[in-house]
Each structure stands twice: as structure tokens, then as C-alpha cells.
């Protein structure tokens with residue numbers, strides 16, 4: 001038989017999706033793949049019902065329905081603090097996953113280098129490889145997940161085409177400070193590099209932390225491709241609605257990539273999601289309160305279970321240190337955790353370039369009752385681990 005593409009040699013199936021599959025198989029509480037188990041806002045569901053009757057059901061403009069882009073431009077201009085042109089500076093994609101791939105294919109030539117912080121969300125390296133580029137890793141060292149300025153500059157000296165910035169960050173829960181962002185911006189300008197920002201957790205920030213959009217820094221809008229989605233902000237991860245925002249000369253090209261990859265995001269869902277984009281400011285404040293409460297509840301539970309963690313500042317993930325229980329593979333540990341404790345997590349090694357096996361990632365985008373049930377189970381972890389982890 002003919003040979004399968006060699007590109008596939010460089011990556012395995014998604015570990016995050018694998019964990020969900022195994023979790024379902026063993027009926028565990030799934031705190032691995034990050035998605036809510038509560039309903040989206042009622043306004044969005046009502047709008048979806050109406051769209052079922054009234055349409056649209058056919059293709060929309062490939063780069064996004066006019067009204068959707070207008071509502072998105074209005075909302076993002078307000079929160080990002082930069083004026084965004086709905087007609088020239090947006091391409092609507094199938095989730096931020098496509099947005100990131102489109103961004104990479106738009107700016108990278110085969111052989112280009114791309115700076116990626118480690119730990120990183122697993123898609124980034126696959127995006128890099130699929131676009132023919134090569135990652136340069138810069139560590140964010142636990143437990144504070146700060147970068148070393150000299151190490152970052154050394155990466156820029158290798159003449160990368162772009163840097164990928166996930167802020168608020170998956171999997172660490174880090175929210176980059178103004179000082180850190182200013183330093184990244186300084187290097188991006190000095191070495192003439194694009195920034196591809198994944199900001200899907202832009203509205204999920206644990207109080208009192210604040211998210212700053214890198215595109216809002218002086219001189220950065222011109223060189224930033226801001227990727228985000230409606231998945232997390234409106235609890236609609238299955239709708240696959242995302243976007244890239246960038247200056248028109250970038251978007252003109254990003255639209256071509258997007259058009260040939262997917263033609264367009266689902267037309268009925270763009271129409272229904274308008275109800276989300278038009279939410280008042282109070283919605284986003286309430287969302288922060290909601291996640292600040294969930295985070296507090298879950299961290300308290302981890303403490304009661306005697307588990308060590310690094311405190312998240314944003315997004316909905318927490319890294320738990322498992323080194324005192326297990327020295328071997330964290331994948332084995334997570335499989336054991338599903339089967340013996342009944343809770344699913346993601347092995348941290350799937351996020352690190354370095355050989356680090358001592359963390360697992362939980363997410364807390366779940367109803368309080370789900371989190372409390374998970375905590376009850378996690379309280380049995382110590383004792384069960386003492387009996388041995390296979």
C-alpha cells in the first residue's frame with residue numbers, strides 16, 4: 001500500500017481528546033478536556049430555536065456573516081481597546097482551532113521558525129508542523145510559569161517568523177502581566193516578528209487579575225493575529241465559532257486560507273450567536289464572578305484532598321503536582337486516576353517540551369455539584385495511591 005504522509009510521524013492523536021474517551025469509557029468525572037457541563041445563556045438557546053424556523057440554512061459569506069462580523073467588531077473594539085473594521089479586519093472560522101491554523105498558514109513559509117512557550121496547548125506544535133515551520137521552545141518554569149528574559153531574547157535572535165502567545169494561558173492558568181507583555185512586544189518589534197495570540201480565555205479571568213490584549217499595546221496591532229472564539233465565553237464549545245482579527249493586509253490572505261480549508265463557519269450558528277455578542281457588560285462581569293467562585297471552590301477541595309497545585313490567575317485550568325505519589329509516566333497515573341479514583345485529568349507531559357512528568361491538569365468549568373463530587377473522589381487519592389499505582 002502507498003505510504004501515509006510523513007508529517008504524521010511528528011505527532012500522535014490528541015491526548016486531551018484521548019482522556020475524554022477513556023473517562024467516558026469508565027464513567028469517570030471528566031475534568032480533562034476543558035468544556036462546561038452547564039447550559040449556555042438562555043438568550044442564545046432561544047435565538048437558536050428561532051433560527052431553526054427562520055434560517056439561514058445556506059452558506060454565508062466565507063469570511064463570516066455581515067451581522068456577526070459587525071457585532072463582533074463592536075464587542076472586540078470595546079474590550080480590546082482598538083478600533084476593528086468589521087469589513088476588513090476579521091475572518092470568522094470554525095473555532096479558535098481553525099483560527100490558529102489559518103494564522104500560522106497565513107504568516108509561515110516552510111522552514112520558518114516559531115517561538116512557542118512550554119508548557120503549551122498541544123495544537124500549537126501540530127499547527128507549526130502542518131504549516132511547515134519549526135518550533136523554538138522557551139520554558140515557562142513551574143510553579144510561577146515566568147519566562148527568562150534572556151532565554152526569550154535568545155529565541156528571537158534565531159530570526160523566528162512568529163511567536164505564539166496563549167493568554168490567559170492553557171494549561172498553566174497564567175495571565176501575563178503588563179510588564180511581561182511589554183517585553184514580548186519590545187522583542188517582536190525589535191526583531192520584526194508576528195505575534196499569534198490565542199486569547200480564547202479573554203473573559204475568564206480569576207479576580208483580581210486582569211487580561212491585557214497584546215494587540216492593544218503600542219505598535220502591536222500591526223503585527224498581531226488575535227485568535228479567539230465564542231466557545232468559552234458563551235459556553236458553546238460544540239458550536240465551533242472562532243475568528244482571527246488582524247490588520248487588513250493579513251486578513252486578505254487569511255481569508256483565502258480559511259475559504260479553501262472550510263468555506264465557512266456554520267451559518268445558523270453565527271445567526272444564533274449574535275445574541276451572545278450583543279450581551280451587556282454585566283454578562284462578562286458575571287462570568288468572571290462565576291469562574292472566580294468555581295476556582296475558589298475547587299482549590300479549597302484540592303487542599304482538603306491534600307493535593308499541591310499552582311494557583312490559576314485565568315482560564316479554567318489548574319496544574320496539580322503529583323510528584324509525591326508517582327515518579328513514572330503521568331499518562332499511567334492519569335489512566336489509574338480514571339479507573340481507581342473516578343476522575344479524569346490531562347497528563348502534564350502532553351503540554352511540556354521538557355521531560356516533566358510531575359503535573360496533571362484539571363479543569364473547573366463544571367457545575368458546583370460536579371466539582372464537589374470530583375473533590376469527594378479526589379479525597380480518596382492519597383490513600384489509594386499509598387496502596388500502589390500500576
Ligand code: GLN
Pocket residue numbers: 016017032033034035097121170
Ligand atoms: N481547549 C480545551 C482543552 O484544552 C479543549 C481542547 C479541545 O479538545 N479542543 O482542554
